[in-house]
Amino acid sequence: MKQAPMIEAKNLWKQYGDNVVLERMNVRVNAGEFITMVGTSGCGKSTFLKMLLGMESPSSGELLLDGKPIPNEPDQSRGIVFQQYSVFPHLTVLQNVVLAREFEQSRWLGKLFGSAKRRVEDEAKALIDTVGLTPALQRYPHELSGGMKQRLAIAQALIRRPRILLLDEPFGALDPGIRADMHQLVLKLWQEHQLTVFMVTHDLSEGFYLGTRLWVFDKLRRDNQAPTAYGANITYDLPITRQKVVVPKDLQAITEQE
Template sequence: MTIIPFDKKYIDEKRAKAMPMIQAKNLWKKYGDNVVLERMNVSVKAGEFITMVGTSGCGKSTFLKMLLGMESPTSGELLLDGKSIRSEPDQSRGIVFQQYSVFPHLTVLENVIIAREFEHSPILGKLFGSKKRKVVDEAKALLESVGLTHAINRYPHELSGGMKQRLAIAQALIRQPRILLLDEPFGALDPGIRADMHQLILELWREHQLTVFMVTHDLSEGFYLGTRLWVFDKLRRDNQAPGAYGANITYDLPVTRRKSEVPYELQTIAQESQDF
């Protein structure tokens, strides 16, 4: 009889791929008497691209902050790899906001390497010698991938809006996160620049094997970029007490990344949540 050796590492890797990366279990978020999210139950596998749409104030950005660790659940669970998400941001999660989070007194290159410098040297925020050269090389390679090689010595005030957003993305990716969180990152950009940024983010998603969560008010953008589109809305309402009930994911739609292939009925369903 042939004995097949037990490969624990292989089994663990297969199990990790099979289980959800992110799980929300009966998740609630309240601020005092104001219920923002209620009874959320959802799971996401590694490598998915989740786009989130819905009315202003329906909890999309709050959920993003909970994934980042800036906010904690009021009740229920939000899990990463089966464990509660840490109550502070860490290396596994990077975020890009609509407002560019860049340091005005630093060059493009310095803006990217500073995160790694504080990671390796929390007190001084500086690296020297071979460690410094290694981080600089990583930053230059990343800036090349986002199309900013020609601007590495410029300061933020010398950059266009699209270039600043590329810089913000490079800042988020320098720490090699597993999860990228995008909070309306392209809302302030002109349509032509947004189209370029769409292609860039899809290329980076594939290249870095990221799991992405993105808030957007542009319905076509949500359909085009995502592998799943979540519509946030309230299932229950009380006009006398607007904060009594929270939002949930009312539609979880598998979508295509070709705008021309988006079924009309799916657009109609999402538009029922208004104000995108």
């Protein structure tokens, strides 16, 4: 029996006024896949991520989660990590992670008390240990390195137990050594938490290394007199194995324009 997709785009379009960003997208993603997305700037990668999160709605067509339209606002089923760290500077590492769960369980007060608070703190400490930040438990964000802040942002996203993790160029500002460590961490968390991951990256080799499928966004139609008249689509949808992958020359040229 064929597996029903977790995410499905059906003739999906997105435009802002006369600016067509995405057009004619038809794609299916099963639970547990790791989708990496590359392409030139402005070709709709981050827009698609925002649509998955519920921050943007389709202009036409459908974007479905478990066969139903994606809710038009973020919820706990989808966690996101941006390149710019989404942490609260006046809170410690532990407080930052706990706060995400407090808002989920007590939306109006943003606070938990007594045994409920202790349970969440214990859960947060375990997750902080998983991302390797236990020595920094009581530190504030200004005391953390870039890689540590990104680990904190991932812990904030995972404390809500999302099914889908959305990553928008999360490692672009990190140096190569730290990025390699973050790659191992994300792969470990993807497997342990049984996540479905969508990740935007400008680095083609990173996309091939992390993903189980790599999508290349580009425009199939162009008009030099009206550059915003046509939108991008997925021009390559490549399954990835851990063996060496030969990159098509035209794909390499597309991504080098990033």
